[in-house]
Amino acid sequence: MIDVGSAVEFTDPHIGRVVVPAADLQCRVRELGEAITADYAKRPPLLVGVLKGACFFLSDLARAIRLPIEMDFMAVSSYGSATHTSGVVRIVKDLDADLTDRHVIIVEDIVDSGLTLSYLRRNLAARHPASLEVVALLVKEGLQSAELDLAYVGFRIPPEFVIGYGLDAAERYRNLPFVAAYVEGVPPGTTTTLEQP
Ligand code: IMP
C-alpha cells in the first residue's frame, strides 16, 4: 500500500472534485481482501485483472488477500480515447492461464454500462472454471441494463466520468492515488490546485 502523504498537490484543471479519497480506497481494498480471504480459504483463487484500469486495484487487493493466490491479466478495449463507450469489446491481450477447474475472480476497475463485464463473464465462463465471480472497485449508479451479479463491490458512485487509481482519460491520470471527477472542456491556461484530503 502506498503512503500518499498529507498534502500531495495536483495542479491540473482537468482534475475535479475527489470522489473517493486515497485513504478510503486503501481501507475498502483491505476489507475486500479480508472478505475474499474468508470466502476462498479452501480454494485459493486465480485473480484475473482487466488491464489497464485494474492495475493498481489488483496489486493492492492481491496484497490484502492472505491466501496463495495466482494472478493473470487480460486486456480488453471498450473505449477509445474518448469518455463514452463504443459498445464494442475486443480482447487485446488474452490470459496465459488455463481456467479449467480454477476458482476465478475477475478484478475490474469500474462498471459503467456493464457491457465489458458481461462480455468478459461470458467469455471466461466458456473456459470451464470451477467458479467465476467478479470484484469491481467502482460501480456507476443506475447505468447497467442487466443485473450483473457482482460478488464484491468497492464503492457505488454517481454516473460521471472519473479518473485516478488506474482510471484514465486518454491514457492520463491513472497514477493519481485517489479517484476524482474528470473536468472536460477546461479553457487552456486555467489552473487549479487540489489538496489531497
Ligand atoms: P462499460 O463496458 O460501459 O461497463 O465500461 C467499462 C470500462 O470502461 C471500464 O473497465 C473502464 O476501463 C472504462 N470506463 C468506464 N467508465 C469510466 C470512467 O468513468 N473513467 C475511466 N474509464 C471508464
Ligand code: MG
Ligand atoms: Mg476496465
